[in-house]
Amino acid sequence: GAGVSQSPSNKVTEKGKDVELRCDPISGHTALYWYRQSLGQGLEFLIYFQGNSAPDKSGLPSDRFSAERTGGSVSTLTIQRTQQEDSAVYLCASSLEMLTDTEAFFGQGTRLTVV
Amino acid sequence: RKEVEQDPGPFNVPEGATVAFNCTYSNSASQSFFWYRQDCRKEPKLLMSVYSSGNEDGRFTAQLNRASQYISLLIRDSKLSDSATYLCVVSLYSSASKIIFGSGTRLSIRP
Numbered sequence: 001g002a003g004v005s006q007s008p009s010n011k012v013t014e015k016g017k018d019v020e021l022r023c024d025p026i027s028g029h030t031a032l033y034w035y036r037q038s039l040g041q042g043l044e045f046l047i048y049f050q051g052n053s054a055p056d057k058s059g060l061p062s063d064r065f066s067a068e069r070t071g072g073s074v075s076t077l078t079i080q081r082t083q084q085e086d087s088a089v090y091l092c093a094s095s096l097e098m099l100t101d102t103e104a105f106f107g108q109g110t111r112l113t114v115v
Numbered sequence: 116r117k118e119v120e121q122d123p124g125p126f127n128v129p130e131g132a133t134v135a136f137n138c139t140y141s142n143s144a145s146q147s148f149f150w151y152r153q154d155c156r157k158e159p160k161l162l163m164s165v166y167s168s169g170n171e172d173g174r175f176t177a178q179l180n181r182a183s184q185y186i187s188l189l190i191r192d193s194k195l196s197d198s199a200t201y202l203c204v205v206s207l208y209s210s211a212s213k214i215i216f217g218s219g220t221r222l223s224i225r226p
Contacts, residue, residue, distance in 0.1 A: 043202065043218065104204075108157075108158050
């Protein structure tokens with residue numbers, strides 16, 4: 001399809017293990033965002049990529065979290081040494097870089113459970 | 116202070132009622148404004164953009180007050196299907212655009 005695709009849709013991992021979450025944005029979208037959402041909570045900004053600019057990492061909660069975006073398209077979010085508080089839905093969104101009308105399209109998210 | 120603030124609710128109103136949400140933003144340089152809707156266990160989706168002159172889409176009306184730095188969403192004749200979380204979204208443009216989401220207002224419509 002033409003939407004934002006995330007994988008896996010669900011991930012259960014043991015505490016202390018590393019996980020990688022993947023996001024395929026809509027083709028041509030230069031902006032890509034990672035958010036996480038804990039149960040019943042709002043969206044927490046993690047990281048933002050815009051074209052070839054340096055990413056805005058201001059939302060990453062600790063140095064266990066990192067993300068990259070290769071070739072300006074696919075992005076991976078890596079969480080090292082996972083903790084139980086990392087359990088959440090991780091949402092990826094992409095948008096066109098436009099001056100005024102910047103609709104963001106979301107993937108269906110990766111539900112991460114750390115046991 | 117959060118860049119975008121919303122009353123988390125929940126708002127619990129009867130079917131057919133009119134309900135309004137406000138959202139405040141802190142950065143006066145904000146350029147674009149949106150309301151997104153998120154159904155339970157689903158991803159957020161764009162509900163409507165918010166224009167300076169205000170705009171209406173069926174039962175939904177969005178307004179922007181730049182002087183007071185808030186946006187509002189009014190839902191008339193509410194339906195059971197309107198039950199969802201409504202996210203206020205603000206877009207900044209400096210060197211690159213950035214979209215900031217509020218944490219959302221939960222709305223529950225009862226029969």
